[in-house]
Amino acid sequence: MKYLVALLFGLFAFSLNAQTIEGAWKLTHQNGKPVTNQEFIKIYQDGYFAYGAKETGTNKFLQAGGGLFTMEGSDYAEHLDFYTADPDQVGTKNQYKIDFADNKLVISGKVKGKDLIEIWEKVGSREDDLTQNWVITGRKVDGETRSMTPGARRTVKILSGGRFQWIAFNSETKEFSGTGGGTYEAKDGKYTEQITFFSRDDSRVGASLSFDYEVKDNQWHHSGLSSTGNPIYEIWSSYREAYLNKK
Template sequence: MKKNNIPHLKSISLCLLLALTNILYAQIPSNTYFFEEEVDAKNITHELKIDGDYFTHTVYEKKPAQFIMTRGGFVQVKDNELVLQLEFNSNYENDQLKTLNIPFKTEGENLILEMKSKQTFKPIAPLEQELDGKWLFATRGPDTGQERRNEENPRKTLKFLKNGRFQWIAYNTDTMKFFGTGGGSFSSKNGKYVEHIEFFSKDNSRVGATLNFNYELKNADWHHTGKNSKGEPMYEIWAKRKN
């Protein structure tokens, strides 16, 4: 009888663990959130994207356009804290942060983070589109069997699309070197992909520009063609991120 009960107990324990995990992650539902604050007479925007166990936080000024910082990586919940293992941190040379613990709580749909001050992030309305998700740059097109950059490569360019908001980030996970980022709103429909730039770390003057591209999904790849922010022709292939 005891031997027969052991698998049953293991099954119960597994169910409890899965239930607990679901409860924890239910506290930080996948969404895009915004918080705005006034600092030295400047209106500062904080944009937060959470997708499962992935988290990005970007700070910028809209008028005049000024990029401030971005950081992101994998997130877990421990007690009442978000525990972040950062993949990128634009301020790494100054703060040396690779991990971060942020006390948090929820009030209705709002997410309240205790960073330097209490920050109440409000979610935006859900908007599902065909290219939603996290993508990693794989190679230049056309797809003729050339070498691809795989997920294990520390040199990454991530494009994160959720709820009508996009952000690309270029970085190195080994050295924490940050190469650049840009983002804003986007639309993807019927093979047409459009970006409206709202922040750009390399060149604030590019904020306000609208870029039009064509896209095609082939197997698990996103084939992205058009002209880049400098007006030069481009063909990129992006792979859906698995981890």
């Protein structure tokens, strides 16, 4: 009997540990209806989330949102830093219930008094050198490093589960400057992005960009040519260390 109880407890603990929210997810159903002709990808990492959405046939950008999240048992909350579908919600917190089942995530609750039920399917859980939530803190221009202090206006880049998304926004004015994302590979100092959505220019979807990278002192040094062909050298730092811990 003691053995059976211990075994059941071990299986239960394993199940809880196996259900991690970090990684990349795709929206499959909303309020009981399948999501068709649109793609919503949501990334969770280091207590932060971001999503981007597009039309699948035209690659037209639809919306983006993200911010900090908390999860305790089945209680789940999102605190919005940016939200293009309804900027008035930036700075607010939405409370939900959350459940895991068969590699799926079920989020349910009310938003502005209306019921919301979403089902997300996990599409990536891979980890690598760059799996983290980052904020830009520096650039090299003409060989000179120029530091940047993230504040209300900041650029964040979240990578997890083989997916990435960058977002430029101002959480105080609720101004949204742009976002883009897709899949990526990071191996042996080479970082390659495959763009699947881009708010500023739909024609960039499908482009592949390669860069050199190095992680030094928990900073991501990123260099190569931008989507416009101009040379760049960016320095990204841990979002928590560079922004949250200094607020």
